[in-house]
Amino acid sequence: MAEPRLPESLIQSLGEQLTPVRRLPPAWLRTLGWLLAVAVIAAGLLMHYGAGPMMHRWSAAPDIAIAGVGAVITAVSAAWAAFTLGVPGRSWRWVWLPLPSLLLWVGASGLGCMRDWLGPTAHIAKFNEASDCLIFIISLSVPLSALLIWLLRRACPLRPVLAAIMIGLASAAASAALLEICHAFAVAATDLLTHAMAVAIVVLVNAVMGGRLLQPALK
Template structure:
């Protein structure tokens, strides 16, 4: 009884500082929310910049349609995998979820390159495509980090890379809406490089942000971290 009385002020101080914690939505719901933002951006592009007639003509080719759908499916699958990897205890094999749609995306793009005529591409066309992918990937990457920042990933760099893949694949799917011509081999190579750059940037920046988040959570849950909290210090003084 005396032991309980001795620690009662500290326990009361810690209890006074408690605040309700809003639980995270399920990984699937968070991924769908991110994908809904991507769909909203696609709608804006369709209204503001897309040539609907030319888009309909390009999507009439099975390989172009499969590549666009594969990119969108890769974005959704990578977002789901990123959210799942942020939940402790989930298998790391979820990281392979984007692999099948990514194979469809790249395979269909490669088939389309065989039929494309390089002479129909403007000299600065490939550079413009890379700029579009990189530019569109920035807000999508930031949104992915916001979506993942309250998670507790045990492999923060893997989670960040999956978020980067989701952003890059989403940007590639958006590019398909405004791409002025059929993809060529040079286009595909530039797209792959742009996607790799986005994933690498998320690996460096996003991994650091998510790593800090889990480090802070570990410190706050440790005995030393709890003692450093203002309520804990006031309770210790009261004792």
């Protein structure tokens, strides 16, 4: 059976409009580009605060270091998943990639929190200190999310909300990891709650806005 004429005429007209295109760089390369921006911010914070206080806290409570490593791996894997989800045909199961490191991050943070409950010798975050953490994470997540969205502008995520959740998770995890450099105190219940709230806000805002920001090609 002959195909209908409509596709034939459309194919011909699309052929007439064909121009060479620049392929989307691989997901790992775009992840690396975003991590470069995170590394620049980290270098700036290290120059300002020095690595001493962070190392001191880490040696006193290794679980904080483990939580920090978990946050860094979560940022890397969530960004990678976001870029991969921007390519049609790739599996949505990439959203599970950041899960192990997310569990490590949350688990190690919770362990630090329990330690403070059992033997509260460390400096416990007061409300205003905890709210500083909230402001730090959210205000740093905004430009980091914006950069990820900009890097995804030529992509075509067919599940934009999942991609947006990955963007939110990557930027919130990177912000929380960067906060480790200038954190003045050990993780406690109030601080952990603030961190969780900040991460949730960043992920939620990204999820709500994701559909509108991430699919210009499908409109």
